[in-house]
Amino acid sequence: MISFDDAIHKIETIATPLSPKKIPFADCARLTLAEDLNARSNAPAHNVSAMDGYGVRDKDLSGLNTSPNTPIRLPIHSESFAGSEPQKSPPEGSCVRIFTGAPVPEGIDRVIIQENVERDGDFAVFKTPPSQNDHIRKTGSDFQAGQTLLTRGTQLNWKSMTTAAAADQGTLLVYPRPRLIVLATGDELMPPGQAHTKLGSIPESVSYGINTLIVENGAQVVRSERLNDDPRRLEKAAKLALREADIIVVTGGASVGERDYAKSMFEKFGMEMIFSKVAMKPGKPVWCARVGHTIILGLPGNPSSALVTARLFLKPLLLGLSGRAIKDCTKAKMIESCADIPANGDRENFMRGYLEDGKINLFSFQDSSSQLTLAKADILIRRPPNAPAAKAGDKLPVYDF
Ligand SMILES: Nc1nc2c(c(=O)[nH]1)N[C@H]1C(S)=C(S)[C@@H](COP(=O)(O)OP(=O)(O)OC[C@H]3O[C@@H](n4cnc5c(N)ncnc54)[C@H](O)[C@@H]3O)O[C@H]1N2
């Protein structure tokens, strides 16, 4: 049995990024950049209009400043729409009909919004002196060709995907989505909706939580299987999973029961144990191993134990293999408690709780089998071995959950 900190250290050591791949841009959502992303062109590529209106030369409207009561009529030489190619300079003494996002022809100094212009056939009539704002977005005013828009290690979320698309690159070098296989073991397990039909069975709940954690962190569930405690079938499933997965998560069968086969099912494939049992509560039987490049994480079957150990060990593995930083996920934050918390026993304890007005609250039911509390829990409060009782107002280390 090793300490929690030693186990986390081992997880950090093996959570190295998968080999980067060039992937079509449209498939890159939620992936992480393996190189800096540079812009192909200036944005905007040309000076463009910020408004719908008429492009003019300042000197053609200068009379409005000296004689504000004398309107100025200019012939409309051409039109420029978003998507039009940039036009040459229009003749002096004329103007251009122009729309938002359209290239501004050379020689045009500003755009007068159409609300301030009267249209008279092929002429535009200007009556009010132009405003301060020229309504022109200058080329490169957002970013310039060659500029780094996003740095290596950035995860492409719904906002940065937009920035990335603007770089106009067809493929990106990214870390691929880690592929996971989840194996839920136990003769008693039945799919939700069927457990009530068989005496002695229970709904298989853990894999549904784990699969959601995997997907929410940008990784991929290749397959999620329910398996009976049959050593031959388990060994077969292990062999197949080892061919396909970057990480295999096995739930249940981690302890010392007569039908606890989670570790032995991998033994004959050359399993190297990284740790087995951690001095923590819940989750003491958690284990981690490797066969070749495949990481195997064994979670205890008790649902709260499984989800706590998944948050603490699987999440950093998912982030690390995806090329993302893991230190925010493995470090606790100090948060004030609004409840008294009892003295702790001799195992590191990760108590389930929730934040209310930014302060720690604790569930009174802390059993490792609990499923009900999981729906409301959003923090784990870390209690070191033999920690004395804490009082409301004390600050304690907390992980998001
Ligand atoms: N003699 C000892 N007994 C136990 C020890 C020990 O050290 N000595 N450790 C206890 C601790 S701590 C835990 S945690 C559990 C974990 O054991 P396993 O990983 O072998 O889990 P199972 O026995 O397979 O299941 C435990 C419990 O959880 C239910 N379960 C299992 N899988 C699921 C699932 N996918 N969905 C919902 N519920 C699940 C299962 O029915 C059991 O009730 O061992 C203690 N025993």
Ligand code: MOO
């Ligand atoms: O280590 Mo277990 O998860 O306390 O029941």
